[in-house]
Amino acid sequence: xxxxxxxxxxxxxxxxxxxxxxxxxxxxxxxxxxxxxxxxxxxxxxxxxxxxxxxxxxxxxxxxxxxxxxxxxxxxxxxxxxxxxxxxxxxxxxxxxxxxxxxxxxxxxxxxxxxxxxxxxxxxxxxxxxxxxxxxxxxxxxxxxxxxxxxxxxxxxxxxxxxxxxxxxxxxxxxxxxxxxxxxxxxxxxxxxxxxxxxxxxxxxxxxxxxxxxxxxxxxxxxxxxxxxxxxxxxxxxxxxxxxxxxxxxxxxxxxxxxxxxxxxxxxxxxxxxxxxxxxxxxxxxxxxxxxxxxxxxxxxxxxxxxxxxxxxxxxxxxxxxxxxxxxxxxxxxxxxxxxxxxxxxxxxxxxxxxxxxxxxxxxxxxxxxxxxxxxxxxxxxxxxxxxxxxxxxxxxxxx
Ligand SMILES: *[C@@H]1O[C@H](CO)[C@@H](O)[C@H](O)[C@H]1NC(C)=O
Ligand SMILES: *[C@@H]1O[C@H](CO)[C@@H](O)[C@H](O)[C@H]1NC(C)=O
Ligand SMILES: *[C@@H]1O[C@H](CO)[C@@H](O)[C@H](O)[C@H]1NC(C)=O
Numbered sequence: 001x002x003x004x005x006x007x008x009x010x011x012x013x014x015x016x017x018x019x020x021x022x023x024x025x026x027x028x029x030x031x032x033x034x035x036x037x038x039x040x041x042x043x044x045x046x047x048x049x050x051x052x053x054x055x056x057x058x059x060x061x062x063x064x065x066x067x068x069x070x071x072x073x074x075x076x077x078x079x080x081x082x083x084x085x086x087x088x089x090x091x092x093x094x095x096x097x098x099x100x101x102x103x104x105x106x107x108x109x110x111x112x113x114x115x116x117x118x119x120x121x122x123x124x125x126x127x128x129x130x131x132x133x134x135x136x137x138x139x140x141x142x143x144x145x146x147x148x149x150x151x152x153x154x155x156x157x158x159x160x161x162x163x164x165x166x167x168x169x170x171x172x173x174x175x176x177x178x179x180x181x182x183x184x185x186x187x188x189x190x191x192x193x194x195x196x197x198x199x200x201x202x203x204x205x206x207x208x209x210x211x212x213x214x215x216x217x218x219x220x221x222x223x224x225x226x227x228x229x230x231x232x233x234x235x236x237x238x239x240x241x242x243x244x245x246x247x248x249x250x251x252x253x254x255x256x257x258x259x260x261x262x263x264x265x266x267x268x269x270x271x272x273x274x275x276x277x278x279x280x281x282x283x284x285x286x287x288x289x290x291x292x293x294x295x296x297x298x299x300x301x302x303x304x305x306x307x308x309x310x311x312x313x314x315x316x317x318x319x320x321x322x323x324x325x326x327x328x329x330x331x332x333x334x335x336x337x338x339x340x341x342x343x344x345x346x347x348x349x350x351x352x353x354x355x356x357x358x359x360x361x362x363x364x365x366x367x368x369x370x371x372x373x374x375x376x377x378x379x380x381x382x383x384x385x386x387x388x389x390x391x392x393x394x395x396x397x398x399x400x
Contacts, residue, residue: 019051060081069094080104108128117143133157186212188231188316234265234313238322261311268314277307
């Protein structure tokens with residue numbers, strides 16, 4: 001005990017000259033942590049001469065304007081860094097990256113239009129992050145991933161119009177999120193936030209005052225009260241239109257495979273195709289015709305057109321896919337037919353919408369996506385995935 005007191009006394013004695021910048025006052029707390037108190041000092045820069053052992057640094061209410069990569073280099077042991085109420089307009093990437101012990105970071109009430117988000121990657125101990133009352137207009141996708149200790153995140157009073165789906169996923173400790181007073185655009189792109197908030201009760205503080213600024217008809221409405229009917233995730237159903245018989249009329253060079261994707265949702269989904277066949281790998285989109293009405297055709301269907309055909313229905317709310325494996329008769333297992341020529345009623349309306357004369361050119365709304373067989377891709381429809389587990393599992397279609 002005496003020994004411990006001695007050490008504390010020595011530290012207190014040494015701190016003014018050893019590692020305490022002139023404008024600050026330093027003290028050792030009971031738990032042995034070293035505090036450097038530099039708030040309300042009219043400082044324009046982070047003072048030099050900090051002890052490498054400082055764990056708490058208060059620099060609130062100064063006139064700091066810009067943080068450079070080396071601003072905090074002297075204090076790698078920081079656990080708490082208070083920088084609120086300054087004039088900070090920029091923080092260079094790397095400013096915080098080396099603060100591996102950091103638990104609390106307060107940058108609220110500054111002028112940040114951007115933040116070095118990549119610095120957060122190594123800050124696995126971070127518990128409190130306050131970026132409120134700044135000028136942030138975006139949070140990059142995945143910026144917060146890996147902050148497994150993060151409890152409190154303040155992003156209120158910024159310029160955020162939207163947030164990427166999944167921004168607050170993989171934050172198992174998150175207990176308080178503040179987003180109010182941002183000019184949110186409550187298009188369906190942001191609809192996930194409502195679902196997330198409902199699924200994480202009490203995390204979004206001031207949910208009732210987290211309001212939409214756009215579109216006009218939702219202005220002033222809480223983001224958690226956007227009517228669900230406006231934003232409906234897509235459904236997709238695959239049917240085939242022409243089999244061997246109809247195809248024979250074609251050009252005498254083999255049958256035409258004609259698949260139709262019926263999609264529904266709000267806003268009406270865009271239809272894309274993903275084709276995994278040897279022909280797609282070789283010839284790319286030249287091999288296929290995709291029409292704005294959701295139909296796609298492969299003329300002169302041959303052995304190397306065998307493979308997986310996937311239709312993806314995509315809107316701002318989500319993506320749904322339906323796949324079918326197509327094989328020539330005799331080359332694979334027995335036939336189990338697809339639903340034939342019977343697009344579902346709901347889907348029809350949206351297919352019809354897609355048929356409207358379109359100034360931007362027919363087919364332009366369709367994107368054909370090819371994936372070389374064997375290329376790994378996450379999600380349903382990956383090579384080797386059994387049809388039975390696809391969302392809308394369909395049988396095997398045999399031609400000829
Ligand atoms: C920092 O702490 C270490 C170990 O606790 C100690 O040996 C060292 O003297 C301290 N340095 C300063 C500048 O206080
Ligand atoms: C809101 O988002 C939608 C969809 O992303 C976009 O079309 C629209 O222009 C945005 N509105 C405003 C006011 O930014
Ligand atoms: C879609 O358009 C193509 C080309 O115009 C046509 O061949 C096909 O039958 C149409 N599909 C449906 C379901 O109407």
